[in-house]
Amino acid sequence: MTSETAAAAGFSPAALGAELNREDGLMLYRDMVLGRRFEDKCAEMYYRGKMFGFVHLYNGQEAIATGVIKAMKAQHDWFCSTYRDHVHALSAGVPAREVMSELFGKETGCSKGRGGSMHLFSKEHHLLGGYAFIGEGIPVALGAAFTSRYKRDALGDSSSNAITAAFFGDGTCNIGQFFECLNMASLWKLPIIFVVENNKWAIGMAHHRATSDTEIWRKASAFGMAGEEVDGMDVLAVRAATQRALERARAGEGPTLLECLTYRFRGHSLADPDELRDPEEKAFWAQRDPIKQFSALLLNQGKATAEDLAAIDAEIDVEVRDSVEFALAAPEPNPDELTRYIWAED
Numbered sequence: 001m002t003s004e005t006a007a008a009a010g011f012s013p014a015a016l017g018a019e020l021n022r023e024d025g026l027m028l029y030r031d032m033v034l035g036r037r038f039e040d041k042c043a044e045m046y047y048r049g050k051m052f053g054f055v056h057l058y059n060g061q062e063a064i065a066t067g068v069i070k071a072m073k074a075q076h077d078w079f080c081s082t083y084r085d086h087v088h089a090l091s092a093g094v095p096a097r098e099v100m101s102e103l104f105g106k107e108t109g110c111s112k113g114r115g116g117s118m119h120l121f122s123k124e125h126h127l128l129g130g131y132a133f134i135g136e137g138i139p140v141a142l143g144a145a146f147t148s149r150y151k152r153d154a155l156g157d158s159s160s161n162a163i164t165a166a167f168f169g170d171g172t173c174n175i176g177q178f179f180e181c182l183n184m185a186s187l188w189k190l191p192i193i194f195v196v197e198n199n200k201w202a203i204g205m206a207h208h209r210a211t212s213d214t215e216i217w218r219k220a221s222a223f224g225m226a227g228e229e230v231d232g233m234d235v236l237a238v239r240a241a242t243q244r245a246l247e248r249a250r251a252g253e254g255p256t257l258l259e260c261l262t263y264r265f266r267g268h269s270l271a272d273p274d275e276l277r278d279p280e281e282k283a284f285w286a287q288r289d290p291i292k293q294f295s296a297l298l299l300n301q302g303k304a305t306a307e308d309l310a311a312i313d314a315e316i317d318v319e320v321r322d323s324v325e326f327a328l329a330a331p332e333p334n335p336d337e338l339t340r341y342i343w344a345e346d
Helices: 005-007 014-018 024-045 062-069 086-091 096-103 137-153 172-176 176-187 217-225 233-251 279-286 288-299 305-330
Strands: 078-080 164-169 192-198 226-231 256-261
Touching: 005 172, 014 096, 014 305, 024 086, 024 217, 024 226, 024 233, 024 288, 062 086, 062 192, 062 233, 062 256, 062 288, 078 137, 078 256, 078 279, 086 096, 096 305, 137 164, 137 176, 137 192, 137 217, 172 192, 176 192, 176 217, 192 217, 217 226, 217 256, 226 233, 233 256, 233 288, 288 305
Parallel strands: 078 164, 164 192, 192 256, 226 256
Antiparallel strands: none
């Protein structure tokens, strides 16, 4: 496939210039498909009355979780999520069974059934939590980044080079914690990547109606840190930007504010009828589906065949169905342990 043909097909410069081997390509594809199929199954379970509470799905934004987290070191680097956290957890390596169990409030969930959809946590997989209120996870992520720097500089642990990724949405970028944490991270050159998932809408408020400067990445300059805007529907563009941020952080050059332009394909939550967004706007972004774009790239570059991708899809469907069956059969938390996991000794 020539570069001219690829460009005409809609592939980005980042995708065209990326050095991608077959193994990495299939890994990235698998991770995005897992996120999408898992969320679709969550919607099914919710509407069937099997899942309760608020459930915020990630459909359309998969390239960000995959592009960022899969560029980082599993069980070494750290991650902080939001209330839209299922796919972040899956990309970080939390088993689908544990994530689905948590959504059903079962003891086998990654938060032992205490957290539900918005409060996924896994110490083993370095997932520092999902947070129901916007911005709550940013100071936690900052603390993790400070710990990494403190262990190296104050305690002399030369192996301490973990980096933290803090995920949050465009609506979070107008609150105090965002600015305070950017300031501290830059002041102390902490190894952290602030990942803005700008999906254009904060619940029902359009981004341009609530923000004086809609280009969030430019706010980095006020704190003397690197800032970058990237196509959040292009997994290779996100991965490349993340790799640049990782290089800066591991070199001691401090944080990066990474704004990923994306779009959610469903309403704010499954309780949202999604009547505020223009149908033409939704149709435009649907044409930029990150999974469809990436699968087309893999096929056109000869990194995968249609049979390869179909086999992955089938494998993911089995994994997701298994997670539901496991969660439905799993035990409820023991009422006698209501106050467990509150104190540090537990």
